[in-house]
Amino acid sequence: MRVATLKDGTRDGRLAVVRGDGAALAPAEGIARTLQAALDDWDRVEPRLRQLADGLERGRIAGERVDVERLSAPLPRAYEWVDGSAYLNHVRLVRKARGAEPPPTLEIDPLVYQGGSGVLLAPTDPIAVVDERWGVDFEGEVCVILGDVPQGTRALEGGRHVRLVMLANDVTFRNLVPDELAKGFGFFQSKPATAFSPFAATPDELGGAWRDGRVHLRLRVSYRGEIVGDLDAGPEMHFSFLDLLQHVARTRAFTAGTILGSGTVSNADPERGISCLAERRAREMIAAGPGGKPTTPFMQRGDHVAIEMLDESGRSVFGRIEQAVT
Amino acid sequence: MRVATLKDGTRDGRLAVVRGDGAALAPAEGIARTLQAALDDWDRVEPRLRQLADGLERGRIAGERVDVERLSAPLPRAYEWVDGSAYLNHVRLVRKARGAEPPPTLEIDPLVYQGGSGVLLAPTDPIAVVDERWGVDFEGEVCVILGDVPQGTRALEGGRHVRLVMLANDVTFRNLVPDELAKGFGFFQSKPATAFSPFAATPDELGGAWRDGRVHLRLRVSYRGEIVGDLDAGPEMHFSFLDLLQHVARTRAFTAGTILGSGTVSNADPERGISCLAERRAREMIAAGPGGKPTTPFMQRGDHVAIEMLDESGRSVFGRIEQAVT
Numbered sequence: 001m002r003v004a005t006l007k008d009g010t011r012d013g014r015l016a017v018v019r020g021d022g023a024a025l026a027p028a029e030g031i032a033r034t035l036q037a038a039l040d041d042w043d044r045v046e047p048r049l050r051q052l053a054d055g056l057e058r059g060r061i062a063g064e065r066v067d068v069e070r071l072s073a074p075l076p077r078a079y080e081w082v083d084g085s086a087y088l089n090h091v092r093l094v095r096k097a098r099g100a101e102p103p104p105t106l107e108i109d110p111l112v113y114q115g116g117s118g119v120l121l122a123p124t125d126p127i128a129v130v131d132e133r134w135g136v137d138f139e140g141e142v143c144v145i146l147g148d149v150p151q152g153t154r155a156l157e158g159g160r161h162v163r164l165v166m167l168a169n170d171v172t173f174r175n176l177v178p179d180e181l182a183k184g185f186g187f188f189q190s191k192p193a194t195a196f197s198p199f200a201a202t203p204d205e206l207g208g209a210w211r212d213g214r215v216h217l218r219l220r221v222s223y224r225g226e227i228v229g230d231l232d233a234g235p236e237m238h239f240s241f242l243d244l245l246q247h248v249a250r251t252r253a254f255t256a257g258t259i260l261g262s263g264t265v266s267n268a269d270p271e272r273g274i275s276c277l278a279e280r281r282a283r284e285m286i287a288a289g290p291g292g293k294p295t296t297p298f299m300q301r302g303d304h305v306a307i308e309m310l311d312e313s314g315r316s317v318f319g320r321i322e323q324a325v326t
Numbered sequence: 327m328r329v330a331t332l333k334d335g336t337r338d339g340r341l342a343v344v345r346g347d348g349a350a351l352a353p354a355e356g357i358a359r360t361l362q363a364a365l366d367d368w369d370r371v372e373p374r375l376r377q378l379a380d381g382l383e384r385g386r387i388a389g390e391r392v393d394v395e396r397l398s399a400p401l402p403r404a405y406e407w408v409d410g411s412a413y414l415n416h417v418r419l420v421r422k423a424r425g426a427e428p429p430p431t432l433e434i435d436p437l438v439y440q441g442g443s444g445v446l447l448a449p450t451d452p453i454a455v456v457d458e459r460w461g462v463d464f465e466g467e468v469c470v471i472l473g474d475v476p477q478g479t480r481a482l483e484g485g486r487h488v489r490l491v492m493l494a495n496d497v498t499f500r501n502l503v504p505d506e507l508a509k510g511f512g513f514f515q516s517k518p519a520t521a522f523s524p525f526a527a528t529p530d531e532l533g534g535a536w537r538d539g540r541v542h543l544r545l546r547v548s549y550r551g552e553i554v555g556d557l558d559a560g561p562e563m564h565f566s567f568l569d570l571l572q573h574v575a576r577t578r579a580f581t582a583g584t585i586l587g588s589g590t591v592s593n594a595d596p597e598r599g600i601s602c603l604a605e606r607r608a609r610e611m612i613a614a615g616p617g618g619k620p621t622t623p624f625m626q627r628g629d630h631v632a633i634e635m636l637d638e639s640g641r642s643v644f645g646r647i648e649q650a651v652t
Contacts, residue, residue, distance in 0.1 A: 011366060040337060079405060079443060080442055080443060080444040082514075103509050103510070109505075112511065112514055113511040114439075114440040114442060114514060115440065116408075117405060117406060118406040118581035118583070119578060119580065128477070130477075130478065130577075151456075152456065173577060183429050183435070183437055184429070184512075185437050185438065185513070186439055186513070187440075188408075188438055188439070188574065191578075192577045193578050248515075250515050251456075251460070251502070251516075252518045252519050253519070254444050254445065255403050258444050
C-alpha cells in the first residue's frame, strides 16, 4: 500500500491511498483525516486503508488523478526527524577530501543527528535560498516512518515498528557546516527544511527489496537534467534502519510518526555516481592532490534536482522529488 | 493566563486553563481540545481561553482541583524542541573544568542543539535510567513556546511569536556526552526525554518580569530535599529568547508549538548555587587544581530534583517540576 497527503489548506493535509500505477488516489475520508492520525491508531486504521486501496486497485473506486503539485510531504510536519549517516563510503570520502580521519568507531557506532521536523517540504517545493554562498547541496536518502518505539528496542525486534518507507532530499548548506560543527553541538542552520517524496509505501509494497532493514533498490538522482547517480541503496548501507533504530532508542522512546533517515546514499564504485554534490567535490579534491580544489560548484539559483527510486519493473515506487533552487 | 494539559489517556491530553492561585483549573471544552490545537489557531482561540480563565478567576466557574499527578507536560509531544545554551557562565565553567577553551565566537554566535520532541515528560514523571553510570544530571531551564515563525525573523520582531513561557528539566546523561560530541554530530543518546513544568504562562502573566526577551525571576532548584540553586534567570542570559529565535530562524521556518529553551540557568556568583550538578562538579575540579577530581556524584536511583520559579509575591508561576531517578 502507498499513501500520500493532499494539500487542503490545513497544516497536516488530507490522507489518501495511491493506486499501483501511481496515477490515481483516493482520499481516506472517514478512515483517518491525516497520516499522523493514521499512525497514531495504525492497528485499527491500516486494514481499512488497505481495503480502500484494494477498491481503488480493482476499479470499484474511480479515485482522483494524481497531481504531484497538489501533494505535500506525506507528513507535512512530524514529531521527530532523526537522520543517520549509514553509508560509510560517504563519510570516508568527505573526510578524506579534507584530510581528516573518520571517527575510530565509524563501523560500530552509528552517526545520527536530530533534524528539524516542524516544517517539512513537499516534493516539488522550491529550495528557498537567501544566500548562494551558503553552498546549497542536495542529499538523496531513504527513510522510514516509525510506529511507537519503546526505549531499549533492539534491532532484532525493530522491524515491526517500521510503518512506511519514503525518500528524502536532506538539503544541506555545506558552507555553514564547518563553523557549526566546530562549536560541537551539531548541525542547525546548515540543515534547512527537508523535502520528502510524494508517496510513502508500506514495507510489503517493496516485496523482496525490503530485507535486513534495508531497501535493495536503485536510487536515481538527476541534476540539471542529467542522471548523476544510479546508486544501490542496499548492500552499502552499513547500519540498517533496524541498527539505527536500536541506536537511537537506547536512552529514549519515540512516538508514532517519527521519521528515521539513512543519510546520503553512497556507493564506493564511482561509476554509480552521486546523490550529493559534496561527494563529487570530494573526489575532485582527492584527484587534484594535496591542497586540491573542487571544480564542481554547489547549486545555483535555477538548478534542478530530481530523486526517485525504481523497482525491478521500472515503477517509481515513491514518486519523484523534484526541486529547484530559488 | 496559564494553561495546563490534563492526562486523559490520549496522546495529546486535554487543554485546561489554571486559576491564579494554581489550585483550580477548567478544561477548555468546546474551545480547543489540546494545547497544540490552540497554538495552531491562536488568534481565534486565545481570547476564548482568556474568557474562560476570567470566569474561573471570578468564581463564575467552579473548576476542578489541580492535581499535578494528573498533568502531563503542557505539550506531551511537540514538533520541535530547540535548546540553546544562553547562560555563558555555564559554558565557561564546564569547559574550564576540562581545560578546554570556549569557542571564540561564544559571545556572538549562540550555541543551540535540536532535541528530541516526540516524547516529553510530565512534571512528576520519573527519570528512568537503565544504567547509573551514564551520569544522570538535571538541568533547570526556562523555555518559550512559539507561534509560527517565518524564516528570516529578526530578534526585534521576535517578541510577537512568543506564545507561552514554561520551565524544563533537560535531563542529560553526562558520561555519554564526550564520546557523542567527539563524533561531531551533537547530542543524541546523551539527551533523554525532557520534562516540563505543570503550567505554561502567557508572557503578560509575568508582568514586568518578562522583558528584553528574558524572564527576570529566580529559578529555585532543590536536590535531595535541599535548596541548591536560587538563580537569577534574567541578566546573565547572554542571548535572549529573541536572539535565539533570530539565530534558529536564519535558514528555516518553525511551526506553532515549537519549544525554544534557554539552556541551563547559571550565575557567575557561586553563592547563587546551581541548576545542574555538572557546574558543582566543575567548581570542585577547578578548586582541586590540575587533574582535580569532582567529589559530587551524579544522580543515583532515588534522588529527587525539584525546579520551580517564584514571582515577587512568592507564587510558583509555572508550578513545580519534581522528579526522582528510578
